[in-house]
Amino acid sequence: MSSLQMYMLLGALIFLLGLHGLLVLTDPIRRLIAVNLMGAGTFMIMVTLARRTDPADPVLHALVVTGLVVAISATAFALRLITANLITETPNLAENNAAQSDTTLSQQGSPPT
Amino acid sequence: MSLLLDSLAWLLMIFGLLFFITGALGLIRFPDIYSRLHAVTKTDTLGLGLLAAGLAIKSESVSTALLLLFIWLLVLASGAVSCQLLARYSLESDPAATGISEHIPGESDDR
Amino acid sequence: MSLMIVDFVPDLILAFLVICMAWGAMHARSRHDAMAMFVAFGLVVALIWARLGAPDLALAEAAIGAGLTGVLLLQAARQIPAEPRTMKKTTVQFILPLVFIVLAIALFASQLFSDDALNISEQARIRPDVGLSAPSMSDRVHLAMPDSGVGHPVTAVLLNFRAWDTLLELLVLLLALSGLRQLYPSSQSAQKKSDGPLVRGPEPWPLLLAWSRFLAPLLIVMGGYLLWRGADAPGGAFQAGALLAAAAVVLRLAGLLPALRWSSLTVRLAINVGALLFMTVAALTLYFGAGWLHYPAAQAGILILGIEVFATLSIAITLTLLVIGEYEDLHT
Numbered sequence: 001m002s003s004l005q006m007y008m009l010l011g012a013l014i015f016l017l018g019l020h021g022l023l024v025l026t027d028p029i030r031r032l033i034a035v036n037l038m039g040a041g042t043f044m045i046m047v048t049l050a051r052r053t054d055p056a057d058p059v060l061h062a063l064v065v066t067g068l069v070v071a072i073s074a075t076a077f078a079l080r081l082i083t084a085n086l087i088t089e090t091p092n093l094a095e096n097n098a099a100q101s102d103t104t105l106s107q108q109g110s111p112p113t
Numbered sequence: 114m115s116l117l118l119d120s121l122a123w124l125l126m127i128f129g130l131l132f133f134i135t136g137a138l139g140l141i142r143f144p145d146i147y148s149r150l151h152a153v154t155k156t157d158t159l160g161l162g163l164l165a166a167g168l169a170i171k172s173e174s175v176s177t178a179l180l181l182l183f184i185w186l187l188v189l190a191s192g193a194v195s196c197q198l199l200a201r202y203s204l205e206s207d208p209a210a211t212g213i214s215e216h217i218p219g220e221s222d223d224r
Numbered sequence: 225m226s227l228m229i230v231d232f233v234p235d236l237i238l239a240f241l242v243i244c245m246a247w248g249a250m251h252a253r254s255r256h257d258a259m260a261m262f263v264a265f266g267l268v269v270a271l272i273w274a275r276l277g278a279p280d281l282a283l284a285e286a287a288i289g290a291g292l293t294g295v296l297l298l299q300a301a302r303q304i305p306a307e308p309r310t311m312k313k314t315t316v317q318f319i320l321p322l323v324f325i326v327l328a329i330a331l332f333a334s335q336l337f338s339d340d341a342l343n344i345s346e347q348a349r350i351r352p353d354v355g356l357s358a359p360s361m362s363d364r365v366h367l368a369m370p371d372s373g374v375g376h377p378v379t380a381v382l383l384n385f386r387a388w389d390t391l392l393e394l395l396v397l398l399l400a401l402s403g404l405r406q407l408y409p410s411s412q413s414a415q416k417k418s419d420g421p422l423v424r425g426p427e428p429w430p431l432l433l434a435w436s437r438f439l440a441p442l443l444i445v446m447g448g449y450l451l452w453r454g455a456d457a458p459g460g461a462f463q464a465g466a467l468l469a470a471a472a473v474v475l476r477l478a479g480l481l482p483a484l485r486w487s488s489l490t491v492r493l494a495i496n497v498g499a500l501l502f503m504t505v506a507a508l509t510l511y512f513g514a515g516w517l518h519y520p521a522a523q524a525g526i527l528i529l530g531i532e533v534f535a536t537l538s539i540a541i542t543l544t545l546l547v548i549g550e551y552e553d554l555h556t
Binding site for chain 1: 249250269396
Binding site for chain 3: 190191194197198201
């Protein structure tokens with residue numbers, strides 16, 4: 001077993017762990033993390049495949065660099081979808097949240113002693 | 114001479130790693146955020162310093178050594194600032210929980 | 225033999241760590257622990273990229289995974305109510321997918337070890353009819369390097385050979401940002417109640433301010449360095465953009481940077497200039513040159529540098545707005 005084979009296996013394992021989390025979990029943020037983990041597993045397999053040649057394959061590296069930036073923007077959009085959905089669906093919760101953030105703000109806002 | 118320098122570098126790095134281990138232990142085992150911060154920042158600054166010193170000796174080039182020194186100083190300062198920031202924040206948001214055994218809600222439910 | 229095992233130990237440690245982090249990032253008891261685990265996961269993955277000989281990725285992952293993702297998640301978690309504790313799945317529901325995972329991994333491993341899948345490179349060299357497999361692609365990139373205008377293969381692929389991908393990726397960033405902006409009105413009611421921005425760090429506090437003021441120019445210099453070095457060494461527009469975005473987020477949280485308002489023409493221009501310049505260059509090469517995004521070899525270097533500089537600006541501002549700028553934006 002070479003270290004490349006181990007990293008292939010690790011990538012597959014992380015992908016499947018993420019899939020498992022996506023199936024099992026209910027909290028939206030945790031599910032989003034699970035999707036991100038699946039992405040990380042895919043990237044890991046791609047980078048390992050790039051390693052087959054001795055100067056590592058720059059095409060796969062470039063694809064993964066692009067993928068990382070796309071992943072973070074998709075995550076930002078998904079988080080926004082999650083919060084927007086929660087706030088419109090349950091106005092009471094939104095009010096509670098606003099009240100909570102008010103209190104935290106006022107606590108933060110107290111001048112340092 | 115080179116053997117002496119080499120063993121000195123290894124010694125420094127091993128001591129640095131030991132400090133990291135104690136810091137991690139403290140992070141896991143200590144009861145509240147203040148003692149945890151204490152454990153992590155203190156041991157990490159010293160551990161990283163020893164590690165950087167060992168690596169600087171091993172690198173045998175002045176520019177790399179200076180670079181390592183610079184990295185250490187940066188981590189030192191940002192560690193100090195973020196430690197103070199965390200401690201202040203938890204103090205301001207929950208002034209009651211200053212005792213050693215106090216449990217800070219939402220911060221350490223599982224440890 | 226023993227040397228091989230010693231070489232193998234760091235890989236095994238990293239693998240163990242990354243599996244623990246991945247599990248913890250989903251199944252830690254409190255949501256904040258899970259998010260902290262995910263940030264740590266990003267750091268360990270950055271180490272793995274470095275270990276796999278991909279420093280470009282390590283740089284990008286460290287800036288994005290460790291810097292931006294954490295802020296993003298914590299920001300969102302602040303607005304979502306605490307998760308209900310009662311919605312636990314039963315053991316069977318938990319175990320069945322796990323069995324599926326074990327089976328899938330076993331299948332994957334048997335394929336991996338029986339076919340010796342990773343030795344494809346030698347086969348491809350012996351038999352050219354394997355054609356478009358990755359190794360020959362890599363060879364083609366290295367053959368075309370002298371005409372690319374830059375010295376680093378990854379940058380050449382990103383901005384010359386596969387510039388289409390990069391252009392579309394800038395458009396994806398724009399799309400994500402405009403999608404985000406479409407969702408503002410729904411949360412406006414909640415925002416207006418708190419008479420002020422939701423996102424605000426601690427009150428200006430001397431030590432933090434001083435440190436941020438020291439850090440800001442340093443980070444800008446580092447971003448410029450990454451951008452400049454990208455032509456010949458690991459680095460480039462994406463890494464520099466992510467680093468600058470992380471810097472901007474830190475400064476915003478410290479209250480040192482004014483809000484990036486969408487209504488400001490400068491911000492809108494900065495967000496769009498990368499994609500606009502890219503498309504202008506593409507159109508010019510289409511009309512005057514060899515075709516869409518085929519740079520003339522003599523001017524390739526300067527064209528790529530120009531595109532990269534403005535793409536970095538666009539990526540940095542867009543990522544900053546994606547991560548943090550949106551809330552203050554409401555009060556314009």
